[in-house]
Amino acid sequence: MKPILIALLAAAILPLSGCAPGGSGDAGPVDEKAAAAVKERKAVLTLMKSNFVPPILMAQDKIPYDAAQAQKNATRLAFLIPMLEDAFATDTRGSGVETEALDVIWEKPDEFAGKIASAVEAARQLAAVAGDEDAMKAAAGNLGKKCGSCHDDFRVDDD
C-alpha cells in the first residue's frame, strides 16, 4: 500500500468520522468526542432495536414465525449487544450532547456492565434457540426483559 494512496483514502474517510482518538482537553475537542460517542451508541442501539422487532413480533404472534429471519436477527443481536460496552465507554456527563443516557451509567459502572453482560447472555441464548419456535419466543421475551431492566435504571424515562 503506497503512502500516498493511504493518505488519499484517509482524506476521504476521516473528515466525516468524528472518531479520531483522544482530545486535547479544551471544550471543543471534548464536545466533539462526546458527540461522536453518542452517535456511536445510538447507532448500536438503532441496530439492536431493528433486529429485535421481528423476533418480538413473532413472540407476540403479530407476524408468522420465520426461522431464518429469527436466526439472522438473533445472530446480529448477539454480535451487536457486546458492542455496548465500548459504545458507553466515553463518559458524556456534562457534555451538553443530547442523549437519553442517564449519569448513573458512569456513577455505577459495575451495575451497568452487569446489565450489559446479562443482555449479552440472553442474546446468545436467543441465537442458540432461534430455530425452535417455542424456545425462540421464550428467549425473545427473556431478552426483552433484560432490555427493559437496563432502560428502567439507565435511560431517561419516556413515560
Add this chain to the structure above:
Amino acid sequence: MKPILIALLAAAILPLSGCAPGGSGDAGPVDEKAAAAVKERKAVLTLMKSNFVPPILMAQDKIPYDAAQAQKNATRLAFLIPMLEDAFATDTRGSGVETEALDVIWEKPDEFAGKIASAVEAARQLAAVAGDEDAMKAAAGNLGKKCGSCHDDFRVDDD
C-alpha cells in the same frame, strides 16, 4: 412467556422503533418506512466508519499498531459490512428523506451488490490477517479502496 408480559415489553420497545414491517401505501407510512430505512443504513455506516478509523490510522502510522484493537475492529467490520445488503433493501427514491444515497443504487442493483460483496471480501481478509502488522496495513488499504469505489459511484459527492 405470559402474553401480558410480551405486550408490556412490546409497548416499551416498539413505539420508538419506526421499524414495523410493511406499510399501507399512502404517503405517511411510506415516508416512515423510508425514514426508518435511512436511519438503519446510517447506523450501519456509522459503525463501519468508527471501526475502520483505527486500522486506517495504524496503516498511516498515525497511531501505533495494536493487534488486539485491529482484530476487534476487523472482526466487527466483517460482521457489519454484510448488513449493508439489508440496510439498502428499501428503495427510498423520492421519499424526501435526507440521504447521501444516490438513486443509481436502485437503478443498478447488481452493480451495487457487487460493490458490497467486494467490500465484504476485503473486510474478511482484513479480519484474517489483523494479527500481522504488515498484512493488516495492506488489507486496511485494500478495504479503503473498496469503500472509496462504492462512495464514488453510489454516494453524493462531498467535494
